[in-house]
Amino acid sequence: MCRHLAYLGPPVPLRSLLYDPAHGLLPQSWAPWDMRGGGTINADGFGVGWYPGGGDPVRYRRAQPLWSDTTLPELAAATAAGAVLAAVRSATVGMPVQETAAAPFAEGRWLFSHNGVVRGWPDVLVPLAAGLPVRDLLTLDAPTDAALLWALVRHRLRAGEDPARAVAATVAAVTAAAPGSRLNLLLTDGATVVASVAGHALSLRRTPESVLLASEPLDDDPGWRTVPDGQLVVATATGVRLRDLMAA
Numbered sequence: 001m002c003r004h005l006a007y008l009g010p011p012v013p014l015r016s017l018l019y020d021p022a023h024g025l026l027p028q029s030w031a032p033w034d035m036r037g038g039g040t041i042n043a044d045g046f047g048v049g050w051y052p053g054g055g056d057p058v059r060y061r062r063a064q065p066l067w068s069d070t071t072l073p074e075l076a077a078a079t080a081a082g083a084v085l086a087a088v089r090s091a092t093v094g095m096p097v098q099e100t101a102a103a104p105f106a107e108g109r110w111l112f113s114h115n116g117v118v119r120g121w122p123d124v125l126v127p128l129a130a131g132l133p134v135r136d137l138l139t140l141d142a143p144t145d146a147a148l149l150w151a152l153v154r155h156r157l158r159a160g161e162d163p164a165r166a167v168a169a170t171v172a173a174v175t176a177a178a179p180g181s182r183l184n185l186l187l188t189d190g191a192t193v194v195a196s197v198a199g200h201a202l203s204l205r206r207t208p209e210s211v212l213l214a215s216e217p218l219d220d221d222p223g224w225r226t227v228p229d230g231q232l233v234v235a236t237a238t239g240v241r242l243r244d245l246m247a248a
Contacts, residue, residue, distance in 0.1 A: 003028045003042055004087035004103060004113040005218070006186050006193045008237040009210025014048060014076035017084060018066070021218035029066040029088040033216050034201050041065075042088035045102035048072075049111040050081035051190035057083075057111050061102045082237075083190040085111040092117055092145065101142035105150040109189040112153060115215055116182030116200050118145035124178040128152060149174065153187060163187055164234050167194045168245055186213065195233040196245055202227045204240065211235045 003025060007017055018025045023033075029042045046069075047061035062069055066088050087103040095101065103113035118125060125148060129137060132155055141147040149170065156166035171183045175198065182199030195202060195213050205212045205223045213233065217224040227233060232245040 002087055002089045002103070002113070002115045003032055003215040004085070004115050004184075004186055005212065005214035006113075006188050006195070007084040007210065007212050008188075008191070008193060008235065009082060009207070009212075010237075011080040011082045012084075013078075013080050014050060014084065014086075015073065017212075017218070018048065018076055018086060019073060022220070023216060024218050025086055025088050026066055028216060042090045044091035044097045045089040045099065046087065047089075047102040047104050048076075048084065048086040049104040049106060050079065050085075051083040051109075052081060056109055057085075057104075057106060057190065059104060059106055059111075061099050061104075063097055063099045063102065083188065085113060085186060085188050085193075087113045087115070092121070095144045096142055098142060101144050101147065103146065105141055105147065107154055110154070110157065111186075111188050111190075112150045113186040114146035114149050115184040115186075116198070118149070118174060118183075119178045119180045121145045121178070122148075125174065128173055128177055131155075149183070149185065153185070163189070163192065163194050164232060167196050168232050171196050171198050172246055184215070191236065193233070193235045195227075195235070197227045197229050197231045197233070198245060199229065202233070204233065204235075206240060208238070210237055211240055 043065040045063045046066040049057040049059040104111040184200040185196045187194045
């Protein structure tokens with residue numbers, strides 16, 4: 001399992017999401033509250049993506065634990081953004097620990113992350129993978145379930161599907177092929193975040209100007225609420241909609 005978050009709102013320093021909160025991504029990397037049998041720490045890499053000045057996102061990814069990186073704290077203190085997606089990784093046994101396996105995955109304006117596991121990987125997803133262009137399979141970021149999930153979502157986005165539909169349809173297809181999988185996905189273009197809650201935890205905190213989605217609350221703010229399992233979240237900085245994931 002992994003931990004991830006997405007923020008939309010007025011620009012904030014990256015460190016206010018990663019380092020400053022009592023239970024931000026840094027402490028979650030070694031002391032997560034809810035891994036649901038998927039490991040005990042998130043030490044197999046991390047990544048953060050943000051949107052500077054209306055352009056495509058910038059990413060910073062590493063294959064090492066977040067706590068061991070000595071460069072990011074200064075960068076995170078000096079960099080502010082109004083749209084952020086970040087994650088820390090706990091690799092499934094047998095999957096590689098490498099920089100390109102760490103979320104966020106990206107193409108154009110899109111950033112993507114997966115918190116969970118595909119049961120029976122890789123055999124169960126062979127039929128779904130066969131529906132992708134061969135080039136996409138040859139250029140996967142990494143031989144991992146998360147990278148293939150990103151390829152499946154991205155294929156739908158390229159075909160013009162609405163992002164909420166692309167996420168929901170991918171979750172439905174993978175759930176049918178691999179029952180019992182945990183498929184909490186995050187997808188953003190810097191203006192909207194789509195999140196699925198399928199087998200793992202997700203919490204949400206809203207203000208009049210911002211929204212923050214995270215695997216676990218970053219602090220003890222009473223504004224945090226748990227998103228029920230089986231929900232699809234579509235959020236902007238000023239509004240949040242929830243609907244049944246499998247009916248989306």
